[in-house]
Amino acid sequence: MDPAIVRLELGLVNTFLSLCRFEWQAGYRELATALFQAQIEYSLFCPSLLLSEQSKQRLFEHFWNSNGARVGEDGALGWSKWLEKEEELRQRAMKEESSHDSEKGGWTGWSEPLSKIKEKNEAMENITETDGALDELEDESEMKDDEQKDDTEALLKMLGIDATAEANCEIKDTRTWTRWSEEEVARDSNEWMPVHAKNGISHSEDPADAEGDEQLLRVIAYEDLSDYLFSIISEEARFSLVSQFIDFYGGRMAQWTCTNSSSWAEKNLSLEAIPDSLFDELRRMHDVLTKEGRNQTDTSLEQVFSSSDDISMRTSMMRFIRNATLLCCTIFPQNHILEEAVLIAEELSNTVMNTSSCSVTPCRTLAKSLLKSNRQDVLLCGVYARREAVFGNIDHARKIFDMALSSIDGLPQGVQTNASLLHLWYAEVEVANGTHGGSGSSESSLRAMHILSCLGSGTKYSLYRCKPSSLQQLKARQGFKEQVNMLHSSWTRGLIDDNSIALICSAALLEEITIGWTEGVQILEQAFTMVLPERRRHSHHLECLFNFYMRMLCRHHQEMKLSKLWEYIVKGLDIYPCSPSLYNALVEIGHLYASPNKLRWIFDEKFQKKPSLVAWLFALSFDMSRGGTEHRIRRLFERALENEKLRNSVLVWRLYIAYESDIACNPSAARRAFFRAIHACPWSKRLWLDGFIKLNSVLTAKELSDLQEVMRDKELNLRTDIYEILLQDDLES
Structure with a gap:
């Protein structure tokens, strides 16, 4: 396909994601979800008919207005x-109707008997009399309704609520507004799935879904989203849509795009909360810096960085992602990135506990059912085995890997090309098991050596029995050398895929295990010379290879000069200035050999050269973990807000307000930051609600009331009426 068309469609997808983020942050969460559902159905599951765009939209309108389950909902089949x-x-x-009509008799022309005509006339007279009686009853009921209305108004006045007063009447107690904001946050967490127009049907399993008028407000009509639908045909754009959809709802998946890409940058700038994947990287850095134990700093970090999403909301979202991704796997068959996302979503939807404390892998049942439906999907076997290893079931993981590798030679040639990826995953699991001292860790390196020797020598995989002989190792190294040389021509043309990256990583890993890490590093460095620097900068495959390279260097940092390792890390940050894993490597190595001021200087230099949210978050987390002064941390916030793009980052403002109110305990400074924030990012409903929740001690009831009115003027979606809170208070009292 023409690269210009691919770029155009990728740009359309990124623009569409910006729209969905805007609607979500403004409080119209059902609309954002409906937009995703509609676009995925419209782009991926379109019927294979020769339709004009207008006919396609009419046909889709029929689907959308039906009771059919949409993507992500239980029982969804896809539009087609x-x-x-x-x-x-x-x-x-139609067949049943035609057969029923054929059984009926024909018209004979006979008229009805006179007795039946009289019966009909009498029935009509009775109906007329009944209608008159009903009119009298309606008049009486209207009078009673008026009386009840007067009684209701009197009761409201007794409760201290004037029903005839204007809606923006002043609430005296700020605690009322705090409860209102908390209720608003809770409803936002529960009401993010749209309901169907017919009978207000909701396919969400959320028990908090209420019936009645509130359900009708959550109906997203076809007219609400028809103007935003578009067709995309390129594989890259369709996969980008699905991947960003999974990421939008908090799903976890392997890296699928380069951190230098526009979609990555736009996603980071539009964050309202830190995603779990990035939070894990920050937590990892924090743990490295606080091994000696600093409980107070740890609490402060949690207060600022932790997400406040409701557990039930996260569970329902994971179920939603699992359903949607399972359906999308039919469009992208044997895609290991989506398959891994499905299994992780299944795990997160079934458990919220620590993975180390779970003996049975939560995704085991789903993985087995998927494998039964497609026994040739060896990459799914590999993904499943890796999940078993994550939960400590190394023996079970080995059985799955052995089964997949033993059967791969009998599968079609297209499947056999995945052998390098499968061998690498298995070897990495064994290396990790040996490093962490898991089950059978003493022989894990020998097992990894055996696995990689089979791949390098090109021999059929056999179960591990003993350490490979020197001759087998020599054949494997020679085989890897020949295979890597064959990649040179394709890499120079830009044809880089997962399997070629896995082959080079496998060759380097075998050298590291058998001879030494320096030989493994040389293989990786030679691979980098096969491509131009600019291509390295924009290829997520080559970024993954560089991350593998850095992990190998960090494993052996004690055996090499600090200056050399430092040079590699800094050079990597010049190429990938927004990479969380590289910033982690910088801190992990730097804190051992360099002073905190040296690391601060590097953070400042990188941020000045290439301002990014990731660089700023690591600088902030580093200072907080090291017990940085309030002046230094405030300076970090202000430096970020001096940047034109970061000034519009909701996440930066929310962290600033949380720091001033919860850690620095400076309500007046938090108040100033809040008013600056809502001026810079007026579309973020969550940002406004932070002011109600965190600043009720410094904002008056009149100010909070005025803020709510401004939120309505800004057309943010408010789900709770303040009178509901007042009635609850009176009922409780």
Whole structure:
């Protein structure tokens, strides 16, 4: 396909994601979810018919307005299969109707008997009399309604609520506004799934879904989203849509795009909270810096960085992601990135506990059912085995890997090309098991050597029995050398894929295990010379290879000169200035050999050269973990806000307010930051609600009331009426 079309469609997807983020942050969460559902159905599951764009939209309108489950909902089939099923039901109904008509008799022309005509006339007279009686009853009921209305108004006045007063009447107690904001946050957490128009049907399993008028407000009509639908045909754009959808709802998946890409930058700038993947990197750095134990600093870090998402909301979102990604796997068959995302979503939807304390892998049942439906998907075997290893079930993981590798030679040639990736995953699991002292860790390095020797020598995989002989190791190294040389021509043309990256990593890992890490590093460095520097900068495959390279160097940092390792890390940050893993490596190595001021200087230099949210977050987390002064931390916030792009980052403002109110305990400074924040980012409902929750001690009831009015003027979606809170208070009292 023409690269210009691919770039155009990728740009369309990024613009669409910006729209969804805006609607979500403004409080219209059901609309954002409906937009995702509609676009995925429209782009990925379109019926294979020759349709004009107008006909396609009319057909999609019929699907959207039906009771059919949409992508992510339980029982969803996809637009195309739903249409096939509807057509089958229609054909069946037509056959039944035609057979029923054939059984009826023909018209004879006979008239009804006179007695029946009289009965009908009498029935009509009775209906007329009944209508008159009903009119009298309606008049009486209207009078009673008026009386009840007067009684209701009197009761409201007795409760201290004037129903005839204007809606923006002043609330005297700031605690009322705090409870209102907390209720608003809770409803936002529960009400993010749209309901269907017919009968207000909701396919969400959330028990908090209420019936009645509130459900009708959550109906997203076709007219609400028809203007934003577009068709995309390139594989890259469609995969980008699905991947960013998974990331939007907090799903975890392997890196699929370069950290220098525009989609990565736009996502980071639009964050309202720190995603789990980035939070894990920050937590890892924090743990490295606080090995000696600083409980107070640890609490402060949690107060600022932790996400406040409701557990039930996260569980329902993971179920939503699992359903949607499972359906998308039919469009992207044997895609290991999506398959891993499905299994992780299944784990997170079933458990919220620590993975180390769970003996049975939560995704085991789902993985087995997927493997039964497609026994040739060896990459799914590999993904599943890795999840078993994460939960400490190394023996179970070995059985799965052995089964997949033993059967791969009998599979089609297209499947056999995945052998390098499968061998690498297995070897990495064994190396990690040996490093962390897991089950059978003493022989893990020998097992890894055996696995990689089979791949390098090109021999059929056999179960591990003993250490490979010197001759087998020599054949494997020679085989890897020949295979890597064959990649040179394709890499120079830019044809880089997962399997070629896995082959080079496997060759380097074998050298590290058998001879030494220096030989492994040389293989990786030679691979980098096969591509131009600019291509390295924009390829996520080569970024993954560089991360593998850095992990190998960090494993052996005690055996090499600090200046050399430092040079590699700094050079990597010049190429990938937004890479969280590289900043982690910088701190992990730097804190051992360099002073805190030296690391601060590097953070400042990198941020000045290439301002990014990731660099700033690591600088902030580093200073907080090291017990930085309030002046230094405030300076970090102000430096970020001096940048034109970061000034519009909701996350930066929310962290600033949280720091001033919860850690520095300076309510007046938090108040100033809040008013600056809502001026810079007025579209973020969550930012406004932070002011209600965190600043109720310094904001008056009148100010909070005025803030709510401004939120309405800004057309933010408010779900709770303040009178609901007042009535609750009176009922409780």
